[in-house]
Amino acid sequence: MSVITSDRRTLVVGLGKTGLSCVRYLSAQGRDVAVADSREAPPGLDDLRAGWPDIPVHLGPFDKALFASFNELIVSPGISIAEPAIADAARQGARIRGDIDLFAEAADAPVVAITGSNGKTTVTTLLGEMARAAGRKVEIGGNIGTPALDLLGRGAELYALELSSFQLETTAELNALAATVLNVSDDHLDRYPNKMAYFQAKQRIFRGCQNAIVNLDDALSTPMERDNLRFFCFGFHRVNPNTFSTREDDQGTWLTFGFDSILNAGELKLLGQHNLSNVMAALALGHAAGLPMDAMLSAARKFNGLPHRCEFIRRLKGVDYINDSKGTNVGASVAAIESLVPENEGKLVLIAGGESKGAEFSALAVPVRTCCRAVILIGADAHQIASALGSDVQVHFATTLAEAVKTSGKLALEGDRVLFSPACASFDMFRDYIDRGDQFRDLVRSLGEVS
Template identity: 65%
Template sequence: MAVIASDRRTLVVGLGKTGLSCVRYLTGLGREVSVADSRARPPGLEELQQQWPEVDVRTGGFEPEWFCSFNELVVSPGIAVSEPAIAAAAELGAVIRGDIDLFAEAADAPIIGITGSNGKTTVTTLVGELAQACGINAAVGGNIGTPVLDLLEAQPEVYILELSSFQLETTRELNADVATVLNVSDDHMDRYPSKMAYYQAKQRIFRGARNAVVNLDDALSTPMARDTLNFICYGFNRINPETFSTREDDEGLWITWGLDNLLNTKNLKLAGLHNVSNVMAALAIGHAAGWPLDVMLGAACEFRGLPHRCEPVETIDGVEFINDSKGTNVGATVAALDSLAPGCERIVLIAGGDGKGADFEPLARPVAEHCRAVVLIGRDADLIAGALDGSVPVEKADSMAQAVGLAAKLACSGDRVLLSPACASFDMFSGYEDRGNQFRQAVEGL
């Protein structure tokens, strides 16, 4: 094995947007940087070669001996640190880091960190809208939008970051002003040896944090290490001082703070009870950051949500078609079914794809309670059908257009047809956006 080089010698593992941002940042500091990617023509390669021709880049595979010549590896989130070449370098003493770790070291404004199996993109985007409404110069990015190292140039008043478990794996201390784990359900079980390992990765968001926003409806949202943290809580039917909660009366369902009603959920433009939870989370985060509550309430009522996340597409012959293509794990689909069942007769669910090693058993209960039928697509269709155990009629389709056509025939007036796959999309589509767009096109073609 080669001998470890000086601590100014860094290997960026993985290109794409994150890898390029790492090269840009590190070369800007005067660091000597090399790049490795297992793909022959990774995205960003041409830009790298044009802008940084001096950077040594090796593609098409990982060479353990070469990796071991570096004492710092900055690993992109899509690459597991258990990769043999990375593990070999770590065994010889190399520091394994990610872009979030580099960012936390350099950031000179408060950080709001948001993670969770479901809802993190919606909550992160909404918190950004709340900040803007409050007149706060915020930079939003991380797992969505702009890579974090590119946000440093903006010099904002606050950073609002969506963070995945993959990003947190290589983050030693985020030192966030406000941090939250919205929820934890089975996801990425093809990468993690157990749900505990996945949970522990999520928990890293609380390292060095000042304030923790805790979802009282999910025990796994609570920080394991809590002695130095200030808690701000939210949850359904949990009315307590210093807690965002809900109360129902003759006027409908209210979001509350302490004992006081704040806003009637009928004034929200977001559909579903899971989005009421997302709004409570965003308000709790803003409150923890010290933002004015009255301004945040107005902004929350104006927020329309995100494409492909419980997005109404069209109503045809009394049947509402809803695009939840971003429901890429079982927990997201369970939440969508439970949240969207009120207000309709029954749901016809379109699900399936690459389950990433997940357990589909938790789908059985909400499907039996809320669904008229299920249409399955993709690689793991048979696994899902087995988990449902005949509780409702199940059809299988070879394409999204065929799935939508079958669902439309199965649905009755007053029903909802819901695309919420509980799976990743790459077995059939280029991404969840492509899957959702094909659903929308198929509905428009009915």
């Protein structure tokens, strides 16, 4: 990487993996860098001091005067740009950026970018598998795995980035080869003043984009600005040119492209209708990026899905147990409920609850009444969920996840599924959604003998 000297003074706001990657990248360019973090002992601090002992580090409450002394702030996604010290620096002329904005300037291969309230990790990971099956050197990161800046310089032929609204709100122009907003549902309303602000942050993914991938089943997936964009679409029962869709016949459900059937859904290992949508999205993105269809379909057939995302755990006494701990918002859980209700006479026993992040739960009421035999609620906002579900639903409360799992085994009948899809964040009771899902998996595996 060439060294670019600059008189620009840059403050990296927030450490952790992303902040450390920004320090690594900017220092390699010879930039004048300092770091600020509101925590006294942020993750990555020891690595920072070991690797860059001369970089100034400011810990504790943010100082407006300090921030205003820099002409560029690189803000980690976990920190709101509405923070008073950041907003004040912006008013005084500081440029507010994020790691994805830096990445977009330096990207040395085409970028495919994925955002959305739900499904983006599955789609990004599957797209990466499709690219590998096609023999392409692909680097995957962003909001998952490796920070985007650490992907540079590895000889990538294609970048597949999962991006959050927090990352996009500090990205001026991504210039992606292909980009999508998979869907938009209520989420992060503890950070955004309303759903419109959240939606507008997601829409920034299309800035400078060549190919927009649109979910025809979600109007909020469509770019607000359409100039110079080529469109590919996906959606159920939408057979049209340049569209990945579905149709049914006596052999089951088929995925289609244009008017051609390309894959029988029965060949996929993924569970649920929402995962059919994820497969269609990945196919559309890969097609826009020039990946061959045969390689993409082969990768889709082999893809097992990801942990904590409608993950089949076991069957016990005729009941399937499904771990969807990544269902951290209402939209994700609604999709899981509607997709995973058993056929014939079976029902779901839903375990849900946690920290609402300011969301409301009315959208759960109809799918729960339609698909669920009972609901077991845990966590800080259990009673708020119960109130939204109404009196027509059989609701049980549990003080621990272990109690909820035990109760679910008593309520579920043969042919049912126990679905753990919290519709909430995890931090009221668990370290994160991974810890929550791991505990659920262990508890389910400890139940009785496998039938």
